[in-house]
Structures are given as structure tokens and as C-alpha cells.
Amino acid sequence: MRRSLLLFLPFLFALLPFLPLGVWRAFLLDAGLFVLLYTALALSWDLVARTGQLSLAHGAFFGLGAYGAGLLVPHLGTLPGLVLGSLLAGLGALVLGSVTLRLHGLYFAIASLAFSEVLRTLALKLPFTGGPIGLPVPPPFGGASPWAAYYLALAVFLLALALSLWAEWSPFRLAQAACRQSEAVARVLGVRVVRVKLWSLFLGSVVAGLAGGVYGMKTLFLSPYDAFSLARAVEALVIPIFGGLYTTLGPLLGGVALVSxxxxxxxxxxxxxxxxxxxxxxxVILFLPRGLVGVLGRRRG
Incomplete structure (x- = not known):
């Protein structure tokens, strides 16, 4: 059942532009694009949460990727600007992680929230970001295709899905679970706790940065209050909780259900x-503590 859903949902989104959607075509493709982006953002947050860290910095990574792409795409082109913007988000994650990943629980959450607020303040004050007025962003590939942003969102989603499945099915899952359960025991077992957390944070931030870059090219305009919004970080947190934590299927189901x-x-x-x-x-949080994945598990049982 779970593997069928993991195959069916990506196939459905890949097929969506080719379906006869009639007068609803433009609306459904736009809605599908945002489902893809926010689901990718949720998958990237869950990748960090599997190490036991409560990150509120995903809004910052999203904003770094969005502003990085917005500033670089006019000079370098769509794909190089998008990739470099995501690497800027990854660099921000490495800076944040190298300073704060020895913190635990709420302390790390507060530090990551402070990081987001610092970046939003910088975006408001720095002249090249457009300040409070905002930053115009060109459409992908110069507007050559009206559905280019959708296909870019689909590519980001598939990357996030692949990374989540790799972390779920590879030995890396055991290292993340050990960090989440007990860092002291993980160290005794030979797990390099800080490296596992930093690697998870970096991968999650790169995906969040890619999502932010595509978002900017879709909306054609960025403001610090939108790109670095706390609501973005909260949404990245709520979707996996709604769908089911520490799984690939959970954020996937939660993103499709909640954003739709x-x-x-x-x-x-x-x-x-x-x-x-x-x-x-x-x-849902009150009566389905394990999210939608828990419901599927009970039905299967």
C-alpha cells in the first residue's frame, strides 16, 4: 500500500499537465505547483527532524534560496542561478549548524528561529535585496514556457523524494535514529552525531533553497516578509506532523492533503x-497523533 502510494502520487503529478483539465487547467496546475513545492519543503524538514532536532530555520533556507536565485538568475540563467541559490542556503545551514548543533531541543529551535529573524532583517536593510520594497524575479528561462515553473517544481519534489527515500532505506537511517533516541548511546556506538546532524541539515537546506528559488520565479516578486516568513517554517513543520513523522510517505500525504x-x-x-x-x-493532531500514516497502518493491521 505504502509503496503503491509512493509511486502513484509522483506519477500523478508528472501526468497532470497532460490531463484534459478544461477550464480548470491553469488553476489546477498552479495549485499542483504549490503542492509540489511545499511537499518538498516538508520532506526536507522531516529529513532534519529524523535526527531529533526541531528546526525553525526552514523559512530562512527557503528565503536564502529564493533571494539567491532572484539575484543570480538575471545574470547567470535559470538553472545556474537556481543551483547557486540552493548552495547559498546550504552554506547558511553549515554556518548555523556549526554553531548550534550541539544544542538540544528547544534551545536549537530558538537558535534556528533567531537565525531566520537575522536573515529577514538583513534582507530588509541591504540595498541589493530591494529592502522592504522587494525584489522582482524573472520567470524561468525568460518566460519561454508558461509551464516551466511547474516542471522545475516537479524536479525539486522528485529530488526531495529521492533524498528522503535514501535516508529511509540506507544505513544513514540508523545513524539518524540513534541520534534521535540518545546522543550519548549513539556516540558509544561510534556514530559521529554532529556530522550526521550537519549532513542532514545541509541536505534539507539545499532542497528548501531550491523550493524557494522556484517559488520566486513563479511569483515573480519577493519580499522579506514573505520569503523569510515564520509561517513558511511552521508549514514545513505542520505538514509532516499531519502526515506522519520520520517517514517519506507522511510528508508526502500531508503535503498533498493540506496544501490541496x-x-x-x-x-x-x-x-x-x-x-x-x-x-x-x-x-487531526488531537485524534491522529501518528498522522495519516498511522491511519494507514491501522487499516493494514
Missing amino acids: LEQALRLWIQEGYLVIYGAILIL
């Missing part, structure tokens, strides 16, 4: 849709 629900509520209800969205989140 948000888009549908925004279309049908408009004003006040966040009230219903928040109520659904509360009910």
Missing part, C-alpha cells in the same frame, strides 16, 4: 478559510 485543502478552502470560502483550516489541523 488550503487551496480549495481559499477558492470556495475565501474570507475566514483559515478558521476551518486551523480547526481541521487541531482535530
Whole structure:
């Protein structure tokens, strides 16, 4: 069941542009693009959470990738700008991790939140970022294709999915689980705890930076309040909790369900849709502590 879903959902998104969607085509492809980006962001957050760290810095990595791509794409082109922007996010993760990864629990969460606020302040003050006015971003490949951003989002999603599956099925999973359960025991077993955490944070930040870069090229404009928003970090956290932590399928199901629900509520209800969205989140967290993956596990049992 789980492997079928892991194959079916990526195949569905790859097939979506070729389906006869009629008058809903533009809306559904836009909604699908945001589902892909936020699911990739959630998968990248879960990759860090598997080491036991509560990161609130994914909004910062998203923003670094977005601004890096926004500044570099006009000079280097779409793909080089996107890749270098994601590496800028990875560099930010290495700086953050080298200083804070010896912290635990809420201490690391507070440090990562402070890192996000520092970057947002810099984006507001530095002249080349556009300051509070914002930064215009060119469309991918100069606007040659109206669906280029969708295919880039699909590529970022597939990369995030591949990294998550690698971390779930490779021996690296054991090192992450040991760090999450007990760092002292992990060290006794020979696990290099800081290296495992730093590697996880770096991989997660690169994916988050790629998602931010594609987001900027889709929206065509960036502001520090949007790109470095705390809401972005919270969404990256909520989606895996909704779907199921420490798995690949959990963030995948949570991203598809939550982002699709948000888009549908925004279309049908408009004003006040966040009230219903928040109520659904509360009910799921209260009554489904293991998320949607837990429901699938019970049905299989």
C-alpha cells in the first residue's frame, strides 16, 4: 500500500499537465505547483527532524534560496542561478549548524528561529535585496514556457523524494535514529552525531533553497516578509506532523492533503478559510497523533 502510494502520487503529478483539465487547467496546475513545492519543503524538514532536532530555520533556507536565485538568475540563467541559490542556503545551514548543533531541543529551535529573524532583517536593510520594497524575479528561462515553473517544481519534489527515500532505506537511517533516541548511546556506538546532524541539515537546506528559488520565479516578486516568513517554517513543520513523522510517505500525504485543502478552502470560502483550516489541523493532531500514516497502518493491521 505504502509503496503503491509512493509511486502513484509522483506519477500523478508528472501526468497532470497532460490531463484534459478544461477550464480548470491553469488553476489546477498552479495549485499542483504549490503542492509540489511545499511537499518538498516538508520532506526536507522531516529529513532534519529524523535526527531529533526541531528546526525553525526552514523559512530562512527557503528565503536564502529564493533571494539567491532572484539575484543570480538575471545574470547567470535559470538553472545556474537556481543551483547557486540552493548552495547559498546550504552554506547558511553549515554556518548555523556549526554553531548550534550541539544544542538540544528547544534551545536549537530558538537558535534556528533567531537565525531566520537575522536573515529577514538583513534582507530588509541591504540595498541589493530591494529592502522592504522587494525584489522582482524573472520567470524561468525568460518566460519561454508558461509551464516551466511547474516542471522545475516537479524536479525539486522528485529530488526531495529521492533524498528522503535514501535516508529511509540506507544505513544513514540508523545513524539518524540513534541520534534521535540518545546522543550519548549513539556516540558509544561510534556514530559521529554532529556530522550526521550537519549532513542532514545541509541536505534539507539545499532542497528548501531550491523550493524557494522556484517559488520566486513563479511569483515573480519577493519580499522579506514573505520569503523569510515564520509561517513558511511552521508549514514545513505542520505538514509532516499531519502526515506522519520520520517517514517519506507522511510528508508526502500531508503535503498533498493540506496544501490541496488550503487551496480549495481559499477558492470556495475565501474570507475566514483559515478558521476551518486551523480547526481541521487541531482535530487531526488531537485524534491522529501518528498522522495519516498511522491511519494507514491501522487499516493494514
